[in-house]
Amino acid sequence: MIALEPIDRALLDGAHGAAAARAMAILMRYGEASGARRFVSVQSAHIDGCLYHGPSSIDFTRRFVDLGGRVHVPTTLNVAAVDVTHPEWHCGPPELIPAQSELTELHEKLGCIPTLTCAPYQRMLRPRVGEHVAWAESNAIVFVNSVLGARTDRYGDFADLCAALTGRVPMVGLHCDENRRAQCIVAIPSPDAAAMPRDLYFAAMGYVLGRRTIGQVPLLRGLPGDTTEDELKALGAAGASSGALALFHAEGVTPEADEQDIDGLPILAITAEDLQAAVTSLCPVEPGERVAAICLGTPHYSITEFHALNAAVRGRTPAPSISTFVSTSREIAAMVEADENFTPLRAFGVRLVVDTCTYLAPVVAERNGAILTTSGKYAHYGPGNLQRRIGLMTLDRCIRSAELGTVAS
Template sequence: MRLTDDEKRMRDGAEGEAVAAAMDLLVRYGDALGAERLVETRNVAGTMTQPSPAKAKLVEEGGWAKAYAVINLDCDRDIEIPRMKVPTCQLQHGFAGDAAGLTHYADSSIRLQDDAESYFSDRGVNILATCTPYQVGNLPVRGEHCAWMESSAVVYCNSVLGARTNCEGASSTGAAALTGKIPYWGNHLPENPHATHLVRADVTVDGFQEWGMLGYFVGELVQEARPAVVGKLGQPDLADLKHFGAATATSGGVELYHLPGITPEAPTLEAAFGGARITEPVSYGARERAAVYDALNSRGTSRDVDFVLLGCPHASLDQVAQLAARLEGRRLHADTELWVMMPRALSSVAFRNGYTRTITAAGGRVLTDSCPAMSRAAPPGTRVFATDSAKQAHYLPAILGIEAWFGTLTECVDAALTGRWGGGLR
């Protein structure tokens, strides 16, 4: 891989051992990918602070510097970690103090994470602690080269914002944060973002649930390819697009999609395909819609609901406002818990607006920083949960061994109020 003189200096230790280790990792990574060079980035979204048994052991042996060296730089040497060279944020991590006592999640993990936040914030990491960094200040511009983790964040970054990132990992983002470099391959290359498949919605797609089901269908169809989607599409909002993208990345591995006339890289269908031949469309009709709904609800048998989970990807203020409006003056069923997950920065606004008061008065919880899938924990005794998230309906049964129901916000609220699932495809 060709390196600039500045990159060679970093590799050879001119900026310290940690930067040299980071450059060594990026060169090995780029060589494995077949990248010819590195590209500059000033926007890194990674993960340093979330606790794990392995990380706890490394911290005990040599502090957070040791943990970062091993996990984020693939380096076994004892090195000092400097401030991050470029703007870097922490994505979602484990449960925070607001979830203490609600699950079997260990208090020691919360304390370890608090310690990590202090260490890494001192080194320039912005602790956004959300899978939706674009909702709380990290908003790259069109064409900007980024180094992001987290599948739902990556697909939003590429598709809705028109920035450029591959789906990176803990090591590559750790190295990018110290160098401002990432291998120039995949979605960074200008010839690569064009559509490969065409999907046509022959049923109306409008609203959060419908966008999620369409996304689940598209992801399963194209896997890691790049779909363009046309047809009977309503005007999506932020929540619809993050739900759609998260679903495509869940059932498949989509990192970039095009909605002609909506997403920035596709003013037209022809532009989405980059002038290449437009493929024959695959229909998403009534039969396909019903099949997706059945698949997402195939993990539910008992209609007694213990737990309702909202906010995946992390909820926007509009979503929390809608939930609060539905809970005003009402009370959850005695045997059912309701959680809504959102970024900590937005939770302060939700509190000021009175949404938190309404939700907690009904018996619900507004929680931040993580989710049950990320932290692998739900309310004790949970057997059946309900959600409006296709992503959580897909993952949580496998992670926690519980049953799942997928439906609308209204159906989920009704389940929280009655303790029973009454949803169905309409």
Template structure:
């Protein structure tokens, strides 16, 4: 049976040949996965992409089956056709022993890293590639995994990507193409639910306030593409990072038009494509405070660990921490762990920021995802964080109670005057 007869999508002769195995088994498998996805979502054709962010970078999320899949590709000699950055791993590659991580986990993560290096991956090991490692521009077609990275790429940069699941992203990097559906199509990018923030003091919002706002909007958006009015031009990249991560956690939000910020949404008319939004919602401070309360599973309590960096902290985030805890010491009964990318840690180390944090007793951890960090050996019971995403997932994934506070409150709980 010919490849064209097996798919409802239009395939070029080269794509058909790849699907028939004429370019080798690795490309055949990868193309087969992508074609099946395209048929599932009624895509009309394949489109070229310029880069990929691979979410399937942690052994703690893909396990032996995913490792086998990646090693099979690697051993075939296939090389990624487009640049491919890697999401956070299961370990800090330099400090995993110091952090009491299981050797069995480290060995398998290192094997996975070796497979990706052989295929030509860019070893960023971060969930925030838009800050360190990725080459993004407005209007380009990309294929990204990791929900916070997807919403940032679509909403802040104006690149185009759907939310790609683990290992589908690997296939996209091998082929250099993906099926055209969802947010690659103009009409699907039009905003259709309007959120007004004029009753909120957004100009004084912290990153955690933006996280709570994102969590609320994500929970109310359902299948819509949200539009935000009244976000100040002074909003920072890190605040947008916190917002997007939370919106993509409580809902399936992959694109949010922030009027005046999103490149294709300079105003409401552009954001909605000239159509009237299906719904208009004004958010007040009471609703925001309710979200913050719901993200806490316990009341005032001393945490065993304060974990910051979900998504990964930037150099500016780390600089803020160093400023806030200068002259203090981390309390004996509390751990302060701050997660970041290896590139951010290199820069922060060169600036003296890492030393300032670690001489207080805190740790700056690179490469790893705090949500999939095996902490059983530490016996932690209560976690405090400034991340709405981490606050939501930690009770289920890490089996810990959670306290959600802003960064300043987290650091007050972690450190005191020396």
């Protein structure tokens, strides 16, 4: 039995409108199924159901619009199924563009902010440590829980919108103290000990961590003290892809790590050989193999990553057949496009894909050749989603391959 507070009863009784009442009724069923004893207020929401998967996405959202619904908390939108800003790049079904546009417009009518990014933590007022939120999108979930120390459970399509319309969620999962405690210690080698460049190291580490700790909250021991947010983003995204990782702690790095009671926890070891095996698995391409494109920005590129890419391509020229796509948010794309210091990036022919990710929305028109990426998430999902050969490698090797038109050694 769920103990309801006055706000919960008011929502159910329609005091906050018919849309909120309908959303709260759905959340009641969700809470009962998950064994919740009460609800908790959230301070923001991030919606994944805005990514068009079929008519049900539109039907569900339109119903709340017809009922006069408005979101109760600041609400951002995850990526869409297509970059409607550059329809000429879209290589998928043409009917997807108007369907996605309609779905985005419906969410905007509900008061959602059309950020259309999988990395909302890069462009908004970020949740504080301990603050409850309702975020969907796997990499955003693991980032907000682990790196920011705020609290969200795994919210999927439609439950996320219900949370936004009510500002309430069942107090279950990673909202609860007991479910955020470390359950195992994972001893890891440093990048130097693994003899692996840092960008490749964090992608591989996340991929192995996700597979080795399925259903657990791991505490990482040995992560470099100077690990950046972009590196944690890459690690978390890969782990969420390979093993549904939603929360990790890293000693000396993440906000809740030093609060953990680790006495008696089992210790797992990830070795340099494990990391190399992951890279081998995610990079089946061979030196000399033809390259079709470089795809970066999964999750969406930060402005810091753009500066690194700009420096990496300075004075370099890609082979005529090679396209380089970088997925990012509208806001960061506008910053890059307005800054004259990004001339090297433009000279290299980098195309900024907004509102989506290129492992979801096919943009590589050239069918002959592999797609190269620095993202463990892209390398994990790309082969199945795109039916293409994908190779995970360092940024430097991606750029050298773009210059050659073939996979660099």
